[in-house]
Amino acid sequence: MTTAPWIEREKAVYMPVFRRTPLMLVRGQGPRVWDDHGREYLDFVEGIACNVLGHCHPALVGAITKQAGTLMHVSSLYYNEPQLELAEKLVANSCMDRVFFQNSGAEAVEGAIKAARRYGMVHLNGAYEVISAWHSFHGRTLVTTAATGKEAMHALYPPMPQGFISVDYNDLEALKQATTDKTCAILLEVVQGEGGVYPADREYLQGVRQWCDDRGILLIFDEVQTGMGRLGTLFGYQTYGVEPDVMSLAKGLAGGFPIGAFLTKEKATAMAPGDHGSTFGGNPLACAAGIAVLDEMLDNDLPANATKVGGYLMERLRTMEAKRPVLREVRGYGCLIAAEFTEDLSGKLVETCIKNGLLVNPVLPNAIRLMPPLNLTMAEADEAISKIHQSLEEIL
Ligand SMILES: Cc1ncc(COP(=O)(O)O)c(C=O)c1O
Incomplete structure (x- = not known):
């Protein structure tokens, strides 16, 4: 071998x-x-x-084969049916109101962070800091590396983008103490997957939800690993009964075909035309794969x-x-x-x-x-x- x-x-x-x-x-x-x-x-x-x-x-192979022979990629300058249909299905089956498709988990989390920064700019006097947890994993772009609670990863690519703080996981007091007027969001995995499969405590997530509401800041769940049925509910937040304001998805979303997404509640939607975009994100092929996966998951x-x-x-x-x-x-x-x-x-x-x-x-x-x-x-x-x-x- x-x-x-x-x-x-x-x-x-x-x-x-x-x-x-x-x-x-x-x-x-x-x-x-x-x-x-x-x-x-x-x-x-x-x-x-x-x-x-x-x-x-077969459902996924069939959907990809059919879509590949029909329309594989068009610019986001135009509408495409699979993109709309997958977005509608995700909204209909989650607590979220809006969707933006990306190509990977890191891009999805970065999109979620951008959504939170726009929210901070529009509603919180320019607050921009995001608090995440030690031993978290949020991706490998520079921004998601900064949001990831692993100092060894930060040390490889200095200087890190500004505005990211890590605190102990499952420690509500630590989160509260790290929150300032500059904080726009808290970013957490409901189960830390890459960190070693460490689930959050239910009371902790409930407390974080309350804290975010009290402070008027956003709660982002990075559900790249926990979303799409992995924890036994379509989304991990449903396992805990605690709704985020913003959520990132990828991995299982198209069953192995590359796609990512961030989703927002209406109140957390501060992006306007021109604020964000993607060449490949939301292309018909990836979205057709996503529809096939979601249908198969829900039907069975x-x-x-x-x-x-x-x-x-x-x-x-x-x-x-x-x-x-x-x-x-x-x-x-x-x-x-x-x-x-x-x-x-x-x-x-x-x-x-x-x-x-x-x-x-x-x-x-x-x-x-x-x-x-x-x-x-x-x-x-x-x-x-x-x-x-x-x-x-x-x-x-
Ligand atoms: C929770 C979480 N967020 C983000 C990512 C990054 O996803 P990707 O590798 O698709 O960029 C991962 C990957 O393991 C992840 O588990």
Whole structure:
């Protein structure tokens, strides 16, 4: 595996920024992928929580194929039907009133921040600061890097854009103390995905909502990872019963096809013609893919299946605790799950799982993250659990 020629080819031409697993994936179907040797893997990474319908779902492939042969891209100078239809469906199924489509998660969050800064300019005497949380992840543009609560990321690209402050997650007092007349918004993930699958406390989010209302500032939920059914509700805020004023989406929105979006409530909409735009954002192809995913998700109540099968996965993982004292905690909602261990074994465990035909993500040195497709069956869940069991047996 490690002597493959594509490793050398990548070294020769690609930006050396990834620490990749030496695996060449060539095909996918449902929850499974195959490598260049024809080896099969159950895929619980799914492009990091993107492929909510699994690989090559017929509804998604059909919609993309049809739209690609009809109208792939037109300028935002003109109207296009899939853009309107996807925006209407998102508004009809969320607490939001307006949508703007982008091409990635980072762009979606950056759009949300721009929306908040316009709001600060128009309604809050030019307030511009955004408070986010340590260990958050909001993207890799310079602005979303500044909003991300990881100093190591800031240190790579100085100077960071101004106006971003990080405080401890799940600490309402810290947020209150950091709020000033310059604050226009608070930006949070309802579950910190990249940070290690750490869910927010319900009382914390309720308290933050109240604080934002008291101060007249905006609450932004970055739902790039938690949105589109991942937590067992169409949007993560519904799992908590706490509505944001602005929300970012990407990843699962078009089931693996690149798209992002930020959505605002009417009161948080301060953008006017000319204030923002995108060449590719909202193009017919990406939006047709988004419509197919949303229809499939709603018609089959995939968020409910995510709760059922994800709950089962968590339960089965937790029963390992008795046999495997190395397991410290299983946490998450729906199909965003982490299993944390008392030892830094995730690298070794992920490697062994690959050998046994399962892809999982080493989100922390001592924790693995599972992000299966939302239409996973119980039998496939069982298959994954037995592979994790077997892999633990082998490394302990
Ligand atoms: C919560 C959150 N926000 C933003 C991003 C950035 O998304 P993208 O990689 O599509 O730019 C991610 C990616 O992992 C994410 O998890």
